[in-house]
Amino acid sequence: MSGSTTPASSTVPAPLSAELRAQFDALRAQYPAEMKTSLVLPLLHCLQAARGHVTEADAATVADYIGMPTMPVVEALHWYTMFYKQPVGRHVVKVCRNIACALRGSETLIGHVQKTLGIAPGETTADGRFTLLTVECLASCGTAPAMQINDTYHESLDAAKVDAILRSLP
Numbered sequence: 001m002s003g004s005t006t007p008a009s010s011t012v013p014a015p016l017s018a019e020l021r022a023q024f025d026a027l028r029a030q031y032p033a034e035m036k037t038s039l040v041l042p043l044l045h046c047l048q049a050a051r052g053h054v055t056e057a058d059a060a061t062v063a064d065y066i067g068m069p070t071m072p073v074v075e076a077l078h079w080y081t082m083f084y085k086q087p088v089g090r091h092v093v094k095v096c097r098n099i100a101c102a103l104r105g106s107e108t109l110i111g112h113v114q115k116t117l118g119i120a121p122g123e124t125t126a127d128g129r130f131t132l133l134t135v136e137c138l139a140s141c142g143t144a145p146a147m148q149i150n151d152t153y154h155e156s157l158d159a160a161k162v163d164a165i166l167r168s169l170p
């Protein structure tokens, strides 16, 4: 028997609060009934905005709400890297490591951020302040090296600029 199957308990829909249900209903009103599967990503984003991360149980909640099989929603959850599958810090620091940024020193910059925060990519500081991630192209290649912290872009970076940015965050 394969050990790679998803545990049944992880795909049991999590209950929706009245507030989240109202947000789901508002999003559903924006889509024609025949396009209901287009709600998958907006609803997952909605849950992440409310909870900070999204789980397979959340994917099951979305599937249940839409009235579609759970597995495609679980697959979407795991496909898109903008969904956090586990709790993250208050500031999610995403440093680009793709070619334009690599040519302009992102590897050194990532090492600098690791040393400054005391964590490796994929980890969160003990105080829950920062999560560090490396990402593939932030579409800011012309101003490489670039990083994104939550919804804010920071471009043409060097170690001094990174230090000033990190120090400025609560």
Ligand code: FES
Binding pocket: 096, 097, 098, 099, 100, 101, 102, 136, 137, 138, 139, 140, 141, 144, 145, 146
């Ligand atoms: S390669 Fe870094 S933003 Fe495109």
